Amino acid sequence: MIPFAQLADPKMAERITQELNKQGIQSSYSYDEAASIYTLVVEDQANFEQAQDIFRVMMGLPKKFEPSKEWEEIQSIPMGIVTKVTIGFCILVYVLNAFKILPELYSVMKISSSSNGLPEIVSQGQFWRLLTPAFLHFNFMHILFNMMWMKDLGKIIEHEKKSNFLMLFIVIVGIGSNFSQFLISGPNFGGMSGVVYGLLGYLWMYKKFNSNAQFSLPKSDVMLMIGWFFLCLIGVFSFSIANMAHAMGLTLGMLGGIFYGLKDASGSYSLKKSLLYVFLSLSLPVLTYGVEIFKVILKTKT
Structure with missing residues (x-):
């Protein structure tokens, strides 16, 4: 007994x-x-x-x-070199900024010193500025949240698609989310959250369109991140949030996941399902832009 x-x-x-x-x-x-x-x-x-x-x-x-089976499988994956370097570089930049070791670092890494355009990029060829805001974080919780997700999501893609793919993914999604945020709010923003949402969107869609994918995200993680996206968008929190970077990152990731999911799938695919999710992904930045403009109008009237 x-x-x-x-x-x-x-x-x-x-x-x-x-x-x-x-x-x-x-x-x-x-x-x-x-x-x-x-x-x-x-x-x-x-x-x-x-x-x-x-x-x-x-x-x-x-x-x-x-723990869910998916979570246990994800934890069993070792971190690849690109995931490690990305996390390490973000932490290094955060420490240098937090302790003012290199006071000029922020101005060098932000997308532009002007809110009226991208003069450094256009006239001086400082193209790195399109990507480097993704490595800027402004407080401990900001970097902790992003790096925890980067660790789990980045290593899955690096494990499945190799290091070069993840590196190119970070560059494309980082530039896309940064530039779209700049068009809405100007140059004072930063963070890896646009890329994190891109990773989420990619893995979410990749599994939907390729049932043979080795790993899938727990539904609770997807719901948590989507819920967080909309809570931030409607302005529940008082701190500044790069909503357009989130939206564009999620869109680019979803489109990438749809493309590679269909490309790698062994069976037939549903055109209706594909178009539905493409439409859903493209509607996110449009919706976000509309909400952000609406919030600006409300602020000017108060």
Whole structure:
């Protein structure tokens, strides 16, 4: 007999053992007079965890947390060189800025020193400025949030598509999300979140269009990030958020995931499904632009 729980209420002990036996788990209980406690036991060790879960539910407690299969698979993947270098460089830039070790670093890495155009890029050929805002982070929670997602999402793509693919992905999505954010808010922004949303969008769509993909994101992660996107967009939080960078990153990632998902899939594909998700992805920056303009109009009227 394997004990799995103890309680003082005889009626509850009886109810739980009856429920376990009803579900085919051989169970009983005994009373310890000295301790005034009832001990519940199962006959088979294989039923131990299931009995504990049933006990917790019947006592009004949550089940023991168990990581999803997808999460466990993701954690088993080693980080590739591009993922490591990206995270390391972001942390280095953050430390240098936070402790003012290189005071001029921010002005060198921001997309432009002017809100009226991109004079450094156009006249001086400083093309790196299109990408480098992605490596700027302004507080600890900002960089922590982005690097945690970069670690998990980046290594999946690097594992499946190799380092060169991820490096090119970061460059394209980073430039696209940075430039779109600049057009909306000017040059004072930064962060890897546009790229993070791109990684999310890619993996989300890649699995939808290629069922043979080795890894898939837990649905809870997708829902969390999409929910966060809309909470930020409608202005629930008081701090500044690069919503257009999020939207454009997600769009570019989704389009990439659709393309490569269809390319790598072995079977036939649904044209209707493809067009639906392409439309959905393209609508995100349009929706974001409309909401951002609406918020500006509201602000000018107050």
